[in-house]
Amino acid sequence: MSQTISNGLFGAIGITAIAYCLAAIGLNVHFGYTGLLNFGQAGFALVGGYAVAMPVMNWQWSIWATIPVVIVASSIFALLLGIPTLRLRSDYLAIVTIAAAEILRLLVSTPKLVNVTGATDGINSFTDDIQNTIPAFLKGKTVPLWEKQISDYEMWVIILGWLLVTLFSVGVWSLMRSPWGRVLRSIREDEDAARSLGKNVFAYKMTSLVLGGVIGGFGGAILVIGQRNASPGSFQTQFTFLTYAIIVLGGVGKVKGPIVGAMIFWFMINVSDNLLADWTDGSGFQLPTWIMDSSNFSFFRWILVGTGLVLLVIFRPQGIFGDKREQAFDVR
């Protein structure tokens, strides 16, 4: 049991949680504050991830030099998406973003580009610079988290990742308190009203799309660095949907929503996975095999996520910390 809880805690603070948290902070800017229905956050994360891996792999760049690449590439992707769709009804943005994310995923998966993107296997061994900069107090040690041992590399990425989360959360928090943030929220509440006050709604939406996209790009970057592999399998449409589940769980339109959401989400995923593995491994308490066995229990977590998302949206749409008076649902 303590093993299960330790794994759950590791899930809550671990690399995956950080990556999804960053993606969720970005999506919160889009969906929570501006009311943009972005269904392509996986695409932004993919752009960020490959912006890190490809220059290091193909042109032997230092991994630190790829930080501006992440920003520029995600911004360009946001502009490409925004120009055709931000003037249209919000449904169009949803369809175009989900399609664009799929286009990118198919493009990096194609065997023709195996020398550039590594096709479906993706890119490995681009993380030497991270490995070499592990600070002395961590180097060669493992950090215990109750019963779970965290390696020095993982711990270093976790530290960097949470620094990024803090940076972006504080940034979003202060931006949303600024006049700029208030315009975003007024667009979310009533776009026509904002326009009638002389605000350039298109420009505000576009900056919001770029800002959230760049944050999502850093989410992808942390993900591929943590996994030491950038492959299309990490950036399926599912990525976006899980990010939605996270911000709904934590509270849409709240700065702490993505953080709390990602931590609780990955805690619950890891704990349920551990419990189900324990209940299907052939010893101790066992679930009946017609319900699930050791070969198929791992799919059950997604059934839980799906059901949980449905129940949350219907019965507690403000999430855990959201404010029912200020929720971003029902954008038009």
Add this chain to the structure above:
Amino acid sequence: MAFPSFRKVIRIVLAAFAFIAFFSGTAHAEDETIQVRVQFTPEGGKKEPVEGVDLSITDAAGALVAEGVTDVKGVARLVVPSDGSFTVTINTDSLPEGLAVPDGAESRTVTVTAGLGGNANFNLGAAAPEPASKISLLPKTIFNGIRFGLVIAIMSVGLSLIYATTGLSNFAHGETVTIGAVMTAVASGWFTLSGAKGGWGGFVQLSAAMVIGVGCATAFSGALELAVWRPMRRRGIGLTSMMIVSIGIAMAVRFIIQMYYGSQPKSYAQFGSQQNINIGPIGVTPRDLTTGIVALIALGAVGYLLIKTRTGKAIRAVSDNPDLASTTGINTERIILTVWVLGGALAGLGGVIFGLDEQVSWNMGTKILLMMFAAITLGGLGRPFGALVGSLAVGLFVQLWAWMFSSYADLKTMGALLAMILVLLFRPQGILGKKERVG
């Protein structure tokens, strides 16, 4: 090395042949003879000599030193002026039809030993069948595109009608498709009593299974409306929430299917391979022809329903303006239920056909969902006949992409998505959409 290498053994054997050839031939004393043997091994048969093949021999400097033709035994003995290294080349134009030299083996170097001559054997292979020219594949490609478009159309008409009447982009529609195919696959397993594949028996069995599959899809879609969407509308929950709920439902249902159906794609139990029948330039299996006709009939029936019947008129009225429709006495809730049931049945039918074209897998609906969204967006969101036009466009585009860029065929769905985005750039309301100013 204790034993002579394989190559050495060959060389000795070849030399022996050459020796025999030398003495059986009528060569000039100083000249050497190269014996060239051209053979062909048919699949599963013995080696056969190939007669009448033009050969030429050049020396190390590239100068032509001898020419010859193989005799009835497939052998040619060519005289070269000295020993040393020579290159024997087959004139590929002289080969009998249907035979070819393996790539890069048209010529080979022969070392002629003084007094022993040289030896070269050519083993021909069957010529690769003439690659069909691109143009001749075009009618078939267009046929496939239209067929694929029709399949997408019967799936996406429901998606489009649901969007038109309720405003909901239903992400669970892909799972309705999957349920139709998966339940048909499960039922098809129950009905294989005879064990015979294909034929009319298989057709009847599969049709019976299809009724069950389509029934399950219909029930799923209708039950969702009654249990989820109608209560949500009553509570005044907005469209974006409903869209996210549909994503949650899709995820839960998809993985329930994966858990109990399995991750491995399967075919229907009655599935067998079929011979093409030729209709003009297009070869098509009876299966593809039948499913194409079924799709066409289903679409025709939907079109008739929408245009001619009272229910159809009511559906169109509700899509235009639900409030106005209900003030004229149309039972909006009932119409919406009809649309969900109809859409579910069509999606299930599309799933069954799609499962015949490819295989039945737990995520087939998710894979095709984006194509359906692309189709209804292309055609114009909320326009029922736009879904048809958009689907045909997507189907044709996917097949034409694979035809045009055959080495990038794996990106064909990407091409369709790209086309959708480009169309939105220049015609944001879609092909049949109403022009409206939004922002």
